[in-house]
Amino acid sequence: MAGSRAKDAxxxxxxxxxxxFALWITLLILLPHVGMMVLSLKEKVAPRVYEYGFDNYINFxxxxxxxxxxxxxxxxxxxxxLLALLIGFPVAYYIAKIAGNRTKGxxxxxxxxxxxxxxxxxxxxxxLLLRETGVISxxxxxxxxxxxxxxxxxxxxxxIMGLVYTVxxxxxxxxxxxxxGMDNExxxxxxxxxxxxxxxxxxxxxxxxxxxxxxxCIVVFMLSAGSYxxxxxxxxxxxxxxxxxxxxxxxxxxNWESGAAFGFVLLVFTSLVVWLGLKLSGQTLSxxxxxx
Amino acid sequence: MSTTNPTHDLACTALSKSFGSVQAxxxxxxxxxxxxxxxxxxxxxCGKTTLMxxxxxxxxxxxxxxxxxxxxxxxxxxxxxxxxxxxxxxxLFPMMNVYDNIAYGLRCVGxxxxxxxxxxxxxxxxxxxxxxxxREIHQLSGGQKQRIAIARCMVxxxxxxxxxxxxxxxxxxxxxxxxxxxxxxxxxxxxxFVYITHxxxxxxxxxxxxxxxxxxRFEQIGTPQAxxxxxxxxxxxxxxxxxxxxxxxxxxxGNNNVRLSCDAxxxxxxxxxxxxxLSRGDNATVYVRPEHIQVDxxxxxxxxxxxxxxxxxxxxxxxxxxxxxxxxVLVRDKAGELIEADVTLTGSSHxxxxxxxVRLSWRSExxxxx
Ligand SMILES: Nc1ncnc2c1ncn2[C@@H]1O[C@H](COP(=O)(O)OP(=O)(O)O)[C@@H](O)[C@H]1O
Ligand SMILES: [Mg+2]
Numbered sequence: 001m002a003g004s005r006a007k008d009a010x011x012x013x014x015x016x017x018x019x020x021f022a023l024w025i026t027l028l029i030l031l032p033h034v035g036m037m038v039l040s041l042k043e044k045v046a047p048r049v050y051e052y053g054f055d056n057y058i059n060f061x062x063x064x065x066x067x068x069x070x071x072x073x074x075x076x077x078x079x080x081x082l083l084a085l086l087i088g089f090p091v092a093y094y095i096a097k098i099a100g101n102r103t104k105g106x107x108x109x110x111x112x113x114x115x116x117x118x119x120x121x122x123x124x125x126x127x128l129l130l131r132e133t134g135v136i137s138x139x140x141x142x143x144x145x146x147x148x149x150x151x152x153x154x155x156x157x158x159x160i161m162g163l164v165y166t167v168x169x170x171x172x173x174x175x176x177x178x179x180x181g182m183d184n185e186x187x188x189x190x191x192x193x194x195x196x197x198x199x200x201x202x203x204x205x206x207x208x209x210x211x212x213x214x215x216x217c218i219v220v221f222m223l224s225a226g227s228y229x230x231x232x233x234x235x236x237x238x239x240x241x242x243x244x245x246x247x248x249x250x251x252x253x254x255n256w257e258s259g260a261a262f263g264f265v266l267l268v269f270t271s272l273v274v275w276l277g278l279k280l281s282g283q284t285l286s287x288x289x290x291x292x
Numbered sequence: 293m294s295t296t297n298p299t300h301d302l303a304c305t306a307l308s309k310s311f312g313s314v315q316a317x318x319x320x321x322x323x324x325x326x327x328x329x330x331x332x333x334x335x336x337x338c339g340k341t342t343l344m345x346x347x348x349x350x351x352x353x354x355x356x357x358x359x360x361x362x363x364x365x366x367x368x369x370x371x372x373x374x375x376x377x378x379x380x381x382x383x384l385f386p387m388m389n390v391y392d393n394i395a396y397g398l399r400c401v402g403x404x405x406x407x408x409x410x411x412x413x414x415x416x417x418x419x420x421x422x423x424x425x426x427r428e429i430h431q432l433s434g435g436q437k438q439r440i441a442i443a444r445c446m447v448x449x450x451x452x453x454x455x456x457x458x459x460x461x462x463x464x465x466x467x468x469x470x471x472x473x474x475x476x477x478x479x480x481x482x483x484x485f486v487y488i489t490h491x492x493x494x495x496x497x498x499x500x501x502x503x504x505x506x507x508x509r510f511e512q513i514g515t516p517q518a519x520x521x522x523x524x525x526x527x528x529x530x531x532x533x534x535x536x537x538x539x540x541x542x543x544x545x546g547n548n549n550v551r552l553s554c555d556a557x558x559x560x561x562x563x564x565x566x567x568x569x570l571s572r573g574d575n576a577t578v579y580v581r582p583e584h585i586q587v588d589x590x591x592x593x594x595x596x597x598x599x600x601x602x603x604x605x606x607x608x609x610x611x612x613x614x615x616x617x618x619x620x621v622l623v624r625d626k627a628g629e630l631i632e633a634d635v636t637l638t639g640s641s642h643x644x645x646x647x648x649x650v651r652l653s654w655r656s657e658x659x660x661x662x
Contacts, residue, residue: 183381183383185379185380185381185383186383186385188348188350188370188377188379188383189377189379189383189385190385190396191350191369191370191371192348192370192371192375192376192377193371193376193396193397193400193444193445193448194371194372194397194400194401194448195371195396195397195400196371196400199400203396204385207385207387207388208385208386208387210387
């Protein structure tokens with residue numbers, strides 16, 4: 001009797017714990033996507049008359065500007081990922097391996113602080129600094145280095161810098177956690193057996209940190225390719241970011257069917273890039289993201 | 293600085309290292325002849341790892357010199373020293389298989405593919421694991437990992453192999469087996485092993501020479517027999533092997549003999565070493581090993597039947613620790629303290645039993661006073 005009641009209680013606890021998660025998955029992720037999927041396959045043939053077909057996708061494929069925007073978004077996001085890795089790795093290595101125990105916590109917290117400010121505010125912060133009448137331009141003028149004000153906004157470099165700034169944190173966190181798990185003995189063994197600094201980095205530290213590197217790269221790439229605010233605000237109207245096209249279809253043209261199709265194209269495209277990246281680096285999702 | 297002294301594989305002179313106010317290694321000097329098994333034995337925190345890390349080059353000594361095969365290595369970075377190290381947790385690279393783990397060092401010195409294959413096959417043969425080259429590290433047992441860690445170092449032909457408590461992570465049974473195996477491996481490779489441990493039985497079983505370390509200093513260097521039978525300090529006497537000890541005041545001293553009035557309420561006759569000078573009134577401690585105490589069961593309380601032994605006590609057996617030929621009794625004396633003594637149990641009815649009144653005796657030359 002008592003045994004079965006305990007079992008029941010356990011079951012109940014499991015259900016109670018699991019319910020919010022299941023609700024979240026179905027209501028907020030599964031249902032909207034199914035809805036979008038259905039929507040993207042519809043086509044308006046006359047007011048209030050719809051047909052099912054792949055026309056929305058065919059439209060996308062036939063218009064080079066959409067293609068180009070998608071490829072541009074993909075390649076710039078890859079560049080952002082690479083830069084975030086190049087900047088994030090030394091920072092993560094310092095936090096995990098070089099800093100003392102007490103500084104480690106403080107530095108990690110310092111990294112998290114930008115997250116406390118909303119994306120929008122941060123982007124406007126950049127605008128304040130970089131616009132023609134902004135802080136940097138004025139300062140350069142005042143110091144006499146330049147004669148006329150310079151517009152630092154609305155170019156690719158600024159967009160890339162802004163994106164790296166917003167996503168680099170998501171590179172640092174998984175890297176710190178994998179590097180933290182690496183025994184210092186391993187690095188010393190690398191030197192002891194005759195390796196120099198470069199060998200130890202290439203043959204021991206990077207392979208060991210690979211799961212963290214891949215996890216960070218996936219998250220950063222997805223965030224960057226799916227971001228909207230930063231490219232729009234820092235890149236202006238001609239930033240040619242794919243999310244902008246989606247927004248355009250939904251809001252400006254009020255063509256929800258085509259917007260949904262674009263959304264799916266982006267999803268499939270980014271998934272494909274991630275899959276390709278995993279294949280090329282010889283990693284699997286379960287050995288990287290699931291682990292860290 | 294660098295004098296050539298080919299009779300030693302490793303020589304340290306007056307090495308010191310402190311971390312802030314902690315003197316981790318304090319004026320340590322020793323030298324190790326080629327091809328021998330040298331152990332550094334000491335309690336946890338006494339500076340063993342620090343000493344080893346200085347030899348490997350991961351710490352810079354504050355003072356002193358380290359010579360390997362007669363050449364000073366103080367200014368040589370870790371990756372250029374021909375001293376290899378088996379780390380406490382082995383530090384095998386988990387993302388490489390056994391072959392790549394062993395090949396790592398060979399690739400660092402630019403060995404050819406053929407040479408690497410040849411050397412790896414050879415070293416795996418020597419550690420008796422010829423078929424594991426393609427295995428992943430996590431597929432190896434604890435003892436196998438141990439041997440791969442040694443193979444990974446030995447394939448590079450080091451002048452000296454350092455081992456930092458490598459058996460610590462193994463379970464008791466495997467540890468016993470690995471003790472013997474390590475000694476055999478050292479013989480086979482004929483390379484100097486410097487072995488760090490806090491476990492005296494490991495040090496005594498395997499070593500040609502043992503240094504006993506305490507609070508950053510070397511208390512004594514000697515063969516296991518010398519340390520056991522002729523400890524040079526109270527610390528060594530207490531740390532190496534089991535001992536009964538009594539503290540007391542010296543009431544008579546001279547000619548390497550001491551008479552001590554013990555706090556436990558009896559007088560003990562003991563000898564001392566030449567290096568220790570005790571005089572009347574000094575506080576001192578006398579050490580007696582359990583195997584030197586004779587246990588007599590035929591005794592009645594008021595009549596101490598005399599033997600040639602100079603020290604004697606009576607007490608009741610508190611408990612019997614049966615362990616075959618190494619059995620031991622715990623005897624509670626009049627002062628209430630427990631004394632350990634080895635006994636030979638024959639299985640007959642004359643064997644001592646808990647509660648028996650016994651007489652414990654030992655000769656003064658088997659007791660040592662500091
Ligand atoms: N990097 C370090 N910084 C500060 N103190 C240290 C450091 N390494 C070791 N110590 C101190 O030095 C002493 C000896 O340590 P260690 O050599 O590791 O001892 P053992 O290996 O014998 O257990 C200890 O008191 C330890 O706290
Ligand atoms: Mg240690």
